[in-house]
Amino acid sequence: MTTRSDPRWRLALPMYNLTTDLGRAWERLLGAVVDGLRQRGWRDAMDIVAAPPDLIGFWRSSDLLLSQSCGYPLATVLGDAVRVIAAAEFDWPGCSGVQYCSAIVVAEGAADSLEALRGKVAAVNETHSHSGMNALRHTIAPMAQGGRFFERVIVAGSHLASLRALRRGQADVAAVDCVTLALAQQEAPGALAGLRVLLHTAPAPGLPLVASRRLDDSQAADLLAVLQDLPVAVPSLMARLGLRRFSSIGLGDYQPILDMQRSAQSQAYPLLA
Structure with a gap:
């Protein structure tokens, strides 16, 4: 009490x-x-x-x-x-116990590998996000040259806004946590229209x-x-x-x-x- x-x-x-x-x-x-x-x-x-x-x-x-x-x-x-x-x-898919991961999302018919994203535009929900930034940075790090991989990175403000940037052609890739992705598929499937998952990041709590x-x-x-x-x-x-x-x-x-x-x-x- x-x-x-x-x-x-x-x-x-x-x-x-x-x-x-x-x-x-x-x-x-x-x-x-x-x-x-x-x-x-x-x-x-x-x-x-x-x-x-x-x-x-x-x-x-x-x-x-x-x-x-x-x-x-x-x-x-x-x-x-x-x-x-x-x-x-x-x-949800991508979750195991308290662990989850992020889906690296691209437009349908666009990049078919991480290397194909070199020099492209990435969207993140927030700069202090694990799922949107840290997990993506960890995935890209082995491929970066001189501390760079993308042409630029835009801060969308939310995972849904990152997906919107992909649909509008304002960005080429975004990392979206698997819970958000599953809830979007269930509640707002239009948010994923024309998009696909390229691969998943390493899991984390x-x-x-x-x-x-x-x-x-x-x-x-x-x-x-x-x-x-x-x-x-x-x-x-x-x-x-x-x-x-x-x-x-x-x-x-x-x-x-x-x-x-x-x-x-x-x-x-x-x-x-």
Whole structure:
């Protein structure tokens, strides 16, 4: 049972809201988390919110009860500033346990190999994204020359925007995580019209569910237990989101993401370029 003297928390799951309906489904999942904590005696105010644009600041906030982070900022920027609670196991192609990978996506009839992408334009969702940037950089690094491979790299702002850039001919390649790709195929298949998967990147741990360091061990245990109860509490909702279960994971489990960064750096390819 929580006993904080300043009992107010925020929850948001901002990373896979590809459509309005999906956004509502993720909010319902958070509602089930709040209900589960209430059943465990929590009396704190728990507000389901829209995540602000400054996600790094949001993840670092002292009133954060639960959110998805990306593994790359967790490993490189956030670190011990947050408490890692769990990671999701998805039932989508390219996912295995808490591991996931990115699909390297190109236009149909375009590049048939990585080498064919040399001198082309890459789109990334964000420069601090593992799935969109770090995984692609790790894949391209052995082929880079003088620290370059692409003509240029554009920052699209989201995975869906990267796919849009491919469809419009504004980019030639993008790396999109397998969960986003599967949800797009299910919810917005037009986003993939005229596109195909060239290959997949190396696997890495999926998005961590993080909370404020203000949570004590008992509260964190409650939160993990509620997450692990969700397949029984809301089975149809879990299936709708392609979720199997949530598994305990720690900061150290994200070392493979740093290893991929360091591998690219060791090959004189510190920046995706």
